[in-house]
Amino acid sequence: MDANQRIARISAHLNPPNLDQIGSGSGLEGVGCRAKGGSPGFKVAILGAAGGIGQPLAMLMKMNPLVSLLHLYDVANAPGVTADISHMDTSAIVRGFLGQSQLEEALTGMDLVIIPAGVPRKPGMTRDDLFKINAGIVRTLSEAIAKCCPKAIVNIISNPVNSTVPIAAEVFKKAGTFDPKKLMGVTMLDVVRANTFVAEVMSLDPREVDVPVVGGHAGVTILPLLSQVKPPCSFTQNEIEYLTDRIQNGGTEVVEAKAGAGSATLSMAYAAVKFADACLKGLRGDANIVECAFVASHVTELPFFASKVRLGRCGVDEVYGLGPLNEYERMGLEKAKKELEGSIAKGVTFVKK
Ligand SMILES: NC(=O)C1=CN([C@@H]2O[C@H](COP(=O)(O)OP(=O)(O)OC[C@H]3O[C@@H](n4cnc5c(N)ncnc54)[C@H](O)[C@@H]3O)[C@@H](O)[C@H]2O)C=CC1
Numbered sequence: 001m002d003a004n005q006r007i008a009r010i011s012a013h014l015n016p017p018n019l020d021q022i023g024s025g026s027g028l029e030g031v032g033c034r035a036k037g038g039s040p041g042f043k044v045a046i047l048g049a050a051g052g053i054g055q056p057l058a059m060l061m062k063m064n065p066l067v068s069l070l071h072l073y074d075v076a077n078a079p080g081v082t083a084d085i086s087h088m089d090t091s092a093i094v095r096g097f098l099g100q101s102q103l104e105e106a107l108t109g110m111d112l113v114i115i116p117a118g119v120p121r122k123p124g125m126t127r128d129d130l131f132k133i134n135a136g137i138v139r140t141l142s143e144a145i146a147k148c149c150p151k152a153i154v155n156i157i158s159n160p161v162n163s164t165v166p167i168a169a170e171v172f173k174k175a176g177t178f179d180p181k182k183l184m185g186v187t188m189l190d191v192v193r194a195n196t197f198v199a200e201v202m203s204l205d206p207r208e209v210d211v212p213v214v215g216g217h218a219g220v221t222i223l224p225l226l227s228q229v230k231p232p233c234s235f236t237q238n239e240i241e242y243l244t245d246r247i248q249n250g251g252t253e254v255v256e257a258k259a260g261a262g263s264a265t266l267s268m269a270y271a272a273v274k275f276a277d278a279c280l281k282g283l284r285g286d287a288n289i290v291e292c293a294f295v296a297s298h299v300t301e302l303p304f305f306a307s308k309v310r311l312g313r314c315g316v317d318e319v320y321g322l323g324p325l326n327e328y329e330r331m332g333l334e335k336a337k338k339e340l341e342g343s344i345a346k347g348v349t350f351v352k353k
Pocket residue numbers: 047048049050051052053054073074075076116117118119120121130134137140141156157158159160161186187188189190217262263264265268
């Protein structure tokens with residue numbers, strides 16, 4: 001390469017990326033860059049990548065050595081977020097996709113699709129209040145997944161998770177692509193919070209605490225199994241009630257503290273990456289990758305339920321049962337199932353009607 005070619009190559013890098021570059025790739029082709037994006041690793045798409053969760057999630061996924069190609073899709077601001085994140089000197093190649101017309105391109109060839117697209121809560125709202133807007137968003141995105149990457153693992157973050165996961169399942173069933181092993185509602189933030197709050201109460205290192213959280217992802221459907229905490233902990237009834245309430249209302253705690261500026265984004269991005277990383281390690285064939293997730297399930301009479309699952313090369317390899325519950329947890333389970341039943345039915349009806 002002579003001096004003129006080198007200067008042309010550098011100035012092409014300094015020009016702000018235009019939408020053609022963003023849509024067609026990283027912009028590297030135009031400057032004769034030698035990077036081909038062919039390094040070993042997985043192809044991951046984030047839908048809603050320019051949002052409060054999407055941005056830190058995209059940044060953390062760009063830092064994940066298991067990711068070779070990162071597609072960032074949003075209906076707004078995808079070019080800016082993509083240009084910004086693409087400057088990080090980690091190995092994943094980043095490409096941005098803006099608007100519905102680029103959705104199919106964003107999804108084609110993906111191994112894992114993570115969906116944080118949709119509106120967040122404001123104080124006074126329940127997660128179910130988001131259904132009106134987010135149900136349609138998740139349906140549209142799921143239709144495109146069924147068409148463009150039907151074998152991808154799908155991690156759904158958009159609320160209400162108790163309904164959006166059934167919505168995605170119904171869309172996939174309609175398209176003839178539903179594989180229950182591949183569809184997961186992300187409930188990892190409940191586990192992250194439970195580990196943190198238990199560690200605080202017991203003066204432990206949160207990294208060493210493991211609290212199974214089962215059921216779903218809203219209010220009483222979030223059921224921490226404090227009798228099964230590792231390392232084994234003996235709680236007073238007061239501690240059990242305080243911890244259960246704080247874990248079930250952790251999302252509301254953040255919504256109120258943000259006072260109208262949205263809900264949990266940073267801790268959610270952390271939790272989403274923890275879960276996505278577990279999915280990718282499973283895909284890679286690592287043994288004993290076990291996390292909680294809201295999945296198609298036979299653990300109760302409900303068609304979807306969150307519990308511990310083992311992740312493998314095909315997605316969910318095994319859904320674990322709940323283990324022995326104490327009386328307090330059995331009562332909690334009944335309340336959780338009652339609410340979950342309605343939320344699941346609402347999602348199914350939305351697609352079927
Ligand atoms: N599962 C969980 O534990 C948690 C779930 N959430 C949920 O995650 C969702 C996103 O939250 P935030 O990032 O804070 O919201 P946000 O409003 O900051 O970001 C949402 C992003 O989605 C994009 N978007 C909207 N419609 C879209 C479409 N049709 N296709 C692609 N992108 C679209 C928006 O442009 C925006 O960039 C909310 O529904 C929230 O309730 C939030 C925290 C925890």
